[in-house]
Amino acid sequence: MLVIGGGPTGMTVAGDVARAGRSATVLERWPSINPSSRAFATMARTLEVLDAREPADDLLADANRATGVELFAGARLDLQYLRSRHQYVMITPQTNVDTALGRYAKAQGADIRRGIEVVGLRQDDDGVTVTARPKGEPGPRTTLRASYVVAADGAHSTVRGLLGIGFPGKTVLSSLVLADVKLRNGPDGGLTLGSTREEFGFLAPYGRHEPDGSWYRAMVWDRGRQVSDHVPVEDSEVVDVLRRAMGTDFGVLEIGSPSRFHCDERQVERYRHGRVFLAGDAAHVHSPMGGQGMNTGIQDGANLAWKLAAVLDGAPDSVLGTYHDERHPVGKRVLRQSGLMARGVTLHPRIARGMRNLVVPRLLRIPAARDAIAGSFAGTELRYPRRSGQHRLVGTRATEIPLAGERLTLLQRAPGFVFIRERGGHRPDEPELLHAERTDAGPAVLVRPDGYIAWAGSSAESAWRDTLREWTGR
Template structure:
């Protein structure tokens, strides 16, 4: 059966990555279909750490409030040595404040809630997930992609301008497109993940047995979902369990911890996770793109997988929408240019972090783990706030007169309305699908003449400004400080919150010329 209407974009895979991309496209009026081979929506905690930068993404698209409602309350983690003695107790996700970052810490939210919030948003935008759709074939030519999808035993042919695989580490899209998945499978590293009920254990804290035979075992209460989250490596020299059951988890707990009086029951989700360290050598082949685990998989150390994938989607979504509206096709090449190095760094840092956590006594291991989530990780910034695209095709510095550089994440700051003194966040100005131009100082703003560029002048109290301009006061100098501006400054911010043009000296064509050369669709 052939569909009569050609879509703009088809997304394969309806996890957090595919749903984020679908929402990004739908809110830009892109015709999108999102399919998933599962017959029902998955349950279970799975990826639960929503890091600082991902919270900013979710605030922009409009689901952060729902996630905060379902987030687990902060609670300490209690670390034990091999003899069962407590060696440390600390709140792991209590990160120190970061200037320009409204959410420095992490939200602990079960993945089922993250996906539900994104599905609800997607429905409000006029699209929905199509379950039970298995991709069985893929073909493309110069103008479109044809996906062969089996629904209820019948094959449908769905045509679209572009197709994006967000279908996980075993991605059918990646295989059908013929994109290599380079790296290694760590045959001796397999982990148990599950949600279940636990009796006989203090539920006011999370528990982590950081050393001992087999490696780190954790049990964390998840009262929002009425379960506990269990993680533990399987013995490296053991056999793959013929089936994963409560008994499997209980046996591992008895071998590793041996704490009497603890009983497991009422499993919601149980799985074995095979550790792979792999990534693609390209994010795109013709009109087919990859995002999330379909493009990169790694150890779970540091909780970077879902967060990296969501930001893949956030980077790609606005670019696809702009090209579909007439922006130059090479804009899509910047997706791979910007995100491939990020994936390579995540693979390297998570591998190094996992090895670092595995060595030493319980006290030292606990110190390393807590430090990673409190901004003291030696391998990378797990908040992902420091990701930059400096030096890329979309990053242009006019000069070095201001501190912020093209490619950097644009920080938040508090300003004020001149007439009322009402507090205004820069992130409130950025929210949406437009570009944002910030002009500091008295120098005339460049001519733009585009509805998709919102311009604001940021001034210190008492300084003059032009009539008719949208002006915000910077009474405490916070915006000037965070953007590194002493006098004149110009900062053009992309729809995904990264600076694309920056400097202290410009002319009337600086912004419009940059947009015409690189990314903007016709006015």
């Protein structure tokens, strides 16, 4: 199998496929990890995915954990009630996540080739032929053959262009500025948002403290300064917009890695095109509000990889069709959710801002609303569709089921399905499955390799074997 793009999405796919015993090659045009990666927030569900692959421990050791988001008019989105052992958002530069997932993929046996760009792609009934060359050089060209190709090559996907796949949508915000800032008196607590009718500022604490100040990732936007992405960012622009948006001077001591960019809302109509699959930013892009981009991409990869490995091992092709069916609606929801937040923050009419400042704080003080909104952003409330007649738990994540022994994510560091029997239940004779026993009064469940429930019921029934056969062909 061939993965185009060596970011977090591509490395998740390659690592998981290799872990399942199949060959995986990654072609990445950057000779080293992209230092200008913009993501910095890793959500709870993504941390569970990483925990099932080991990188979570190392990342959390050096990262900051923010338990809430300070919004406008005193509103706060509290993450401390999430149904997860990760009741926070991890703040660390995306380069750290890229590095950790790259190590994971390599450790599983993936072949990672950097400095290689794709210039041609042709598929037939039996596979895909990809033509590649060293980045920026006229030759020589290399031809690679694979059963399937995963395009995880970003918003400006080469693969998407070669296949002529449309990317419908529009620009929603222009001239956003991102930078690392060292502040003398930065805000305490978690993520902090400040806005006026003309600008907004956002600060995420890295947790890196020095004697004279602390480091934050900053994002600022000024309605009155809408310029091309290529216009250099001056330090004074960051300082000025941040001060006006936050209504205070935090004392900017140092600014690093400034960049200017715009954000679009776009999504391909189909995630599968024959033997080629689109994942991450190649399939969907959206506002950075809510920090969903990298998280959605990693979860795309976790959903797709085990299905590719299963089909390569003999599962029916229909298994691959479920990737689009499950992940396209998630991408669509993320576009809508991030877009609503971007529009809410940048509201200009006074009456609309007044209504926002009245309604949102009250809404977030209602526990059910708070938890639903927080869980939606964190990914912990995501569920996949289930067929009529299936148990209500099918399609939900199994991560929070209490087990006798190790937690589920540790068991899932080995590939495959997990059968969790009832408390005190008999262990079925199925040596190829990972097994566990729950400690509460819930039903037996069959857990997919991505942590979601495929079947629930009594372990004395044989129906779970039928479900396993549907997904694996065994």
